[in-house]
Amino acid sequence: MTVTETIRQRRSIRKYIHGADIPPDDLNTILEAAMTAPSACNSRPWEFIIIKSEEIKKEIINIHPFAKHLKDAATGIVICGRPDLQHGVSDGFWPQDCAAAAENILLQASGLGYGSCWCGIYPKKPLVEKFTNLLNITSIPFALITIGTPSEIPPAKGFYDETRISFR
Numbered sequence: 001m002t003v004t005e006t007i008r009q010r011r012s013i014r015k016y017i018h019g020a021d022i023p024p025d026d027l028n029t030i031l032e033a034a035m036t037a038p039s040a041c042n043s044r045p046w047e048f049i050i051i052k053s054e055e056i057k058k059e060i061i062n063i064h065p066f067a068k069h070l071k072d073a074a075t076g077i078v079i080c081g082r083p084d085l086q087h088g089v090s091d092g093f094w095p096q097d098c099a100a101a102a103e104n105i106l107l108q109a110s111g112l113g114y115g116s117c118w119c120g121i122y123p124k125k126p127l128v129e130k131f132t133n134l135l136n137i138t139s140i141p142f143a144l145i146t147i148g149t150p151s152e153i154p155p156a157k158g159f160y161d162e163t164r165i166s167f168r
C-alpha cells in the first residue's frame with residue numbers, strides 16, 4: 001500500500017475481533033513508528049504505556065466515556081507527554097509532538113492491517129487526572145489509541161474541502 005492509499009483508507013475502528021492479539025513484532029513496528037514522529041528540537045517528549053491487563057482495560061472503559069471499544073481491542077496504547085524533556089525553544093510543544101506520534105501509530109497500524117481509534121484524554125482535566133491515578137504515572141496522559149483486528153471496515157471517506165484552502 002502506498003502512503004497515499006494508507007492515509008485515504010484509514011478510518012477510526014470501534015469494533016474489533018475479540019481475542020485477536022497483535023504479535024510483538026507488529027507492536028514494535030507500531031511503537032517505532034510512534035517514536036519516529038517529528039518533535040520540537042527532536043526532544044521526543046513522550047512515553048507509551050501498553051495496556052494488556054483485562055483489569056486495567058475495564059477501569060479505562062469505566063473512566064473514559066468514549067472508549068468502550070477498548071473491550072475487544074487487542075491492546076490500547078496510552079501516549080503520555082513528558083514536558084520535562086522540553087526546554088527553551090522546544091518548551092510547550094509536547095502536545096503537538098504527541099499528536100504526531102499518535103497519527104504515526106494510526107497510519108502504521110492501518111498499514112499493517114489493524115484497526116485503530118484515537119481516544120482523546122488531554123486537555124480534559126478530569127480524564128487526565130483519572131488516567132494519571134489509574135496508571136500511577138508522573139507523565140501526562142495525552143491519548144489512548146485502541147488497536148486490534150477490525151470487525152468492521154468503514155468505507156474510506158473523502159474530506160477534501162477546497163474552501164479551507166487559500167493561497168497568498
Ligand SMILES: Cc1cc2nc3c(=O)[nH]c(=O)nc-3n(C[C@H](O)[C@H](O)[C@H](O)COP(=O)(O)O)c2cc1C
Pocket residue numbers: 010011012013014066067117118119120157
Ligand atoms: C483528538 C481526538 C480525540 C478523539 N477522541 C475520540 C474518542 O474519545 N472516542 C472515539 O471513539 N473516537 C475519538 N476520536 C476519533 C474521531 O471521532 C474520528 O477521527 C473522526 O470522527 C473522523 O473519523 P475517521 O477517523 O474514521 O476518519 C478522536 C479523534 C481525535 C483526533
